[in-house]
Amino acid sequence: MALLMRLLTLVVNVLCLPLHLMEATGLYRIYKYIFPACLYRCSVMYNKKMHDKKMELFRSLPHFKKPGKQLTVLEIGCGTGTNFKYYPAGCKVICTDPNPNFQRYLKSSMAECDQLIYERFVVASGEDMGSVEDETVDVVVCTLVLCSVNDIPQTLREVHRILRPGGAFFFMEHVVADPSTWCYFFQHILQPPWYYFGDGCEVIRETWKHVEAAGFSDLKMNHVEAPLVFIIRPHIIGYGVK
Incomplete structure (x- = not known):
């Protein structure tokens, strides 16, 4: 089975050679302008499926x-702002995303969720949020983001840095399936094209191991099977307290 998986993954990688060349030559960056529109449509579907879990x-x-203070939420990779409607009224929101082309959709989501106070939008990756001061945020939210950051441990170190003592990191991420399943088999085979059409998304990450090693004082995490297409069905959901 493992040999067949490696063979088929190699075949798919060969078929993806034009995409590999586009990335090597910089042409793939054009997709950064298209991806927000694609994600907007996918996010609507995801929210319908995952509404109860969110x-x-x-x-x-x-x-x-x-007590006596305003709740401050920073969302890493806020995308189109589909999490806004789940935040408590009156809280202050800081939005970060490495792709500035999301701002058009963010404005629409902000208009629909005017019960929130939007402090600012920061163009930044999860690994480098230097414009956000140390220990100034009550909650950091990260949904479907750790699958595409370049460095998960560094992103989690940034989370620790900006969270105040007693603050919490909330996450909802798809992860690699159990190795004994067909889902695991096809996740590896389909990973090469998924990476490009998902704007760097990797479905074969053991993200929970990094969260467990991040040093949260209290970690509540569940592994669940989400009601989604099989390749992103395995999820981890929970939060960790600094």
Whole structure:
């Protein structure tokens, strides 16, 4: 089975040679302008499928508001802003994303969720959020982002840096399946084209291992099978307290 998986992955990589060349020559950057429109449509579908799980997860957000203070939420890779409707009214939101082309869709989501206070949009990767000061955020939110960052441990170190003591990191991420399953088999075979059409997304990451090693004082994490297409069905959902 492992040999067949490697062979088929090699075949798919060969078929993806034009995409590899586009990335090597810089032409793939054009997709950065197209991807926000694609993600907007996919995010609407994802929210419908995952609505109950998001409601359950984000129900705990108010617990991390300091008495007499405004809850401050920073979202890494906010994309089109599809998480905004799950945030408690009156909270202050800082949006970050490495792709500035999302701002058009963010404005639309902000208009629909005017119960929130939007502080700013920062063009930054998860690995480098230097414009955000140390220990100034109550909650960091990260959904479907750790699959595409270049360095998960560095991203989590940045999360620790900007979270105040007692603050929390909320996450909802798809991960690699159990090696004994057909899902695992096809995740590896389909990874090469998925990487390009998903703007750097990798479905074969063991993201939970990095979260477990990130040094949170209290970590609540569940492995679930999401009601989605099989390649992104395995998920981890939860939060960790600094």
